[in-house]
Amino acid sequence: MHRNLLLLSNSTNAGEEYLGWPRPYIDNFLRKFSVRSVLFIPYAGVNLSTESVLSSYNVYEERVRGIFTGFGVELVSIHHSSDPRAAVKKAECIVVGGGNTFHLLKLMHETGIMHSIKEQVRQGTPYIGWSAGANIACPTMKTTNDMPIAEPESFNCLDLVPFQINPHYLDANPQGHAGETREQRILEFLAVNRNSIVVGLREGCLFWIEGGKIELKGNRNLRVFRHSQSPAEYEEGAALDFLMKE
Amino acid sequence: MHRNLLLLSNSTNAGEEYLGWPRPYIDNFLRKFSVRSVLFIPYAGVNLSTESVLSSYNVYEERVRGIFTGFGVELVSIHHSSDPRAAVKKAECIVVGGGNTFHLLKLMHETGIMHSIKEQVRQGTPYIGWSAGANIACPTMKTTNDMPIAEPESFNCLDLVPFQINPHYLDANPQGHAGETREQRILEFLAVNRNSIVVGLREGCLFWIEGGKIELKGNRNLRVFRHSQSPAEYEEGAALDFLMKE
Numbered sequence: 001m002h003r004n005l006l007l008l009s010n011s012t013n014a015g016e017e018y019l020g021w022p023r024p025y026i027d028n029f030l031r032k033f034s035v036r037s038v039l040f041i042p043y044a045g046v047n048l049s050t051e052s053v054l055s056s057y058n059v060y061e062e063r064v065r066g067i068f069t070g071f072g073v074e075l076v077s078i079h080h081s082s083d084p085r086a087a088v089k090k091a092e093c094i095v096v097g098g099g100n101t102f103h104l105l106k107l108m109h110e111t112g113i114m115h116s117i118k119e120q121v122r123q124g125t126p127y128i129g130w131s132a133g134a135n136i137a138c139p140t141m142k143t144t145n146d147m148p149i150a151e152p153e154s155f156n157c158l159d160l161v162p163f164q165i166n167p168h169y170l171d172a173n174p175q176g177h178a179g180e181t182r183e184q185r186i187l188e189f190l191a192v193n194r195n196s197i198v199v200g201l202r203e204g205c206l207f208w209i210e211g212g213k214i215e216l217k218g219n220r221n222l223r224v225f226r227h228s229q230s231p232a233e234y235e236e237g238a239a240l241d242f243l244m245k246e
Numbered sequence: 247m248h249r250n251l252l253l254l255s256n257s258t259n260a261g262e263e264y265l266g267w268p269r270p271y272i273d274n275f276l277r278k279f280s281v282r283s284v285l286f287i288p289y290a291g292v293n294l295s296t297e298s299v300l301s302s303y304n305v306y307e308e309r310v311r312g313i314f315t316g317f318g319v320e321l322v323s324i325h326h327s328s329d330p331r332a333a334v335k336k337a338e339c340i341v342v343g344g345g346n347t348f349h350l351l352k353l354m355h356e357t358g359i360m361h362s363i364k365e366q367v368r369q370g371t372p373y374i375g376w377s378a379g380a381n382i383a384c385p386t387m388k389t390t391n392d393m394p395i396a397e398p399e400s401f402n403c404l405d406l407v408p409f410q411i412n413p414h415y416l417d418a419n420p421q422g423h424a425g426e427t428r429e430q431r432i433l434e435f436l437a438v439n440r441n442s443i444v445v446g447l448r449e450g451c452l453f454w455i456e457g458g459k460i461e462l463k464g465n466r467n468l469r470v471f472r473h474s475q476s477p478a479e480y481e482e483g484a485a486l487d488f489l490m491k492e
Contacts, residue, residue: 046434053438100434102394142395145425148348148388149435155397168425177261179391179414179449188292188346189395192299203425204416 003121003160004033005209007137008130009201009218011098019067019130021204025217026128027071029208030093033126037074039091039118042066043107044099044132046149054079059245064097078113088116091125098131098167103138105152118158127160131167134201136150138164143189143198145182161209162197162246164189169223171201186225196225196241214240249367249406250279251455253383254376255413255447257344258462262461265313265376266449271463272374273317275454276339279372283320285337289353290345290378292395300325310343313411324359325446334362344377344413347390351382351398364404373406377413380447384410389435389444391428407455408492409441410435415446432471440473443489458468460486 006029011019030038038063047056061077065092068075075095081087088094094117096104108114119171121127129137135144136157143164166186173181180188186198201207205218221233222240234240252275257265265272278282291306292299307323314321321341327333334340340363342350354360369374377381381390384404389410412432419427426434432444447453451464462468467479468486480486 010425045436056437103434103438140397142393142397144394147431147435148390148394148401149431149438150389151386151401155394170425179416185393185395188349189393191292192349192395236254242463 002124002211003209004029004126004127004211005121005137005160005211006128006163006206007134007161007201008128008206009134009165009169010203011136012187013204014108018063022130022206023067023070025206025208026067029072029126029128032210033093035073035093035126037076037091038093038095038128039087040075040076040077040103041094041096041108041113041133042079044097044101044104046100046103048222052216060097060099064095070097078111084111084113085116087219088113091120093126093128096127096129096133096136098133100149101135101141101146102148102152103150104132105141105155105157106150108136109153114156114158121158121160134165134167134207137161139196140164142193143186145238161207161214161244163243164196164198165207166198166200166217169202183225183231190225190227196227198225199223199243200225200231212223212244214244216240247276247453248370248457250370250372250457251367251383251406252372252374252452253380253407253411253447253455254374254452255380255415256449257376257409258444259450264309268376268452269313269316271452271454272313275372275374276317276319278456279339281319281339281372283322283337284314284339284341284374286321286323287331287340287350287354287359287379288323288325290343290347290350292346306343306345310341314341324357330357330359334359334366337366339374340367341374342373342375342379342382346395347378347381347392348394348398349385349396350378351387351401351403351421352396354382355399359403360404364406367404367406380411380413380453383407385434385442386410388439389432406443407453407460409489410442410444411453412444412446415448429469429471429477436471436473442473444471445469445489446471446477455490458490460490463485
């Protein structure tokens with residue numbers, strides 16, 4: 001497997017600057033593959049303060065470009081392209097930003113880039129995704145935390161890893177609140193998808209996947225859920241090869 | 247409009263007994279319409295501790311029946327019926343329990359009861375729903391908090407009220423967590439659905455809707471969101487007729 005993936009739980013930790021914590025990892029990943037320019041997918045970015053969804057893509061592009069310029073890497077967003085599938089085929093590296101996973105998926109299916117990205121990344125094109133962008137590297141979007149504000153053609157995703165990521169994994173509800181905890185939601189998922197493995201990827205953590213090898217990076221444990229097994233915790237450096245078995 | 251609806255944010259407040267807080271309201275509603283038996287829709291109930299999804303419906307039915315017996319009202323779950331649409335047509339009252347909204351919607355579309363329930367309730371059959379059951383009384387399920395563990399045929403719902411409910415509405419994230427707040431999620435919904443009204447229905451609150459008249463009941467305010475307006479708060483007893491204008 002030639003897939004080269006950097007899958008981040010979140011862009012930004014509470015109280016920190018935008019894309020602060022993962023900056024050294026992204027920088028290393030880009031250098032490792034000698035990336036000089038990236039194609040940015042902004043479709044998860046939905047922003048009420050802009051006049052239209054299109055202008056919210058511009059705002060998002062500018063924000064992320066500012067960070068990538070710091071790495072000495074060019075960034076262009078796909079929403080400027082008249083032929084998005086061709087843009088994917090030419091890309092040196094694909095970067096998918098977070099936001100609303102349903103909106104991202106809807107646009108990826110509509111523009112046809114779901115298939116193109118899958119094909120390119122399976123042939124070795126490096127892929128970086130955070131939050132929604134990490135979620136859609138999985139077989140489906142069925143472990144997102146997002147609100148279904150848009151209806152995608154299908155819940156099927158890039159299928160670049162054989163397990164499901166729950167990004168922004170957190171352990172508790174706010175005090176006094178009776179809604180389902182994240183763990184309860186994941187157990188519900190497993191009740192109707194009994195052969196899947198779900199990983200709760202806590203904020204400040206990521207997967208570095210290179211040529212079939214997977215590593216967890218970050219200061220917090222990974223929580224792994226499987227049907228009829230107790231959830232298990234894994235630290236940075238733990239052997240996680242079992243996750244990559246299809 | 248002859249719709250008679252009791253739409254509850256949640257079944258149970260933190261630390262209280264099951265279906266505790268809404269019991270007097272449900273009792274009054276059932277008496278008001280002289281209901282002697284209800285048809286229960288258990289499809290939101292997905293429980294990992296049972297051997298199959300079907301057995302989790304049995305567990306759910308028993309649990310809710312225990313409460314309705316206390317009102318002197320019979321309860322039968324639709325999952326026993328070989329002709330679910332006929333069961334809906336004969337029902338004195340429809341009761342839709344909470345759980346996973348995606349799973350509920352998937353089964354309601356598959357069994358064809360989405361259309362039958364809509365028809366019956368529009369002709370006056372009383373309807374009680376909590377959490378997912380309140381959400382699906384809206385035009386779509388696009389303001390649910392649930393994880394998309396199952397893929398429904400469509401996000402379209404019963405359309406018994408012209409606005410969108412966000413059940414279990416809560417104001418804050420757990421401390422130190424950077425994921426979107428509920429308000430941010432709703433604003434994202436409004437960014438791509440600019441003509442909708444969304445109401446944040448806090449736990450311990452409900453709508454009593456009778457013949458086109460809507461009342462908020464409960465100890466907490468309702469938070470109303472509209473595109474390009476500041477969110478507004480309404481207390482129990484406030485005039486909410488504007489919500490019912492199609």
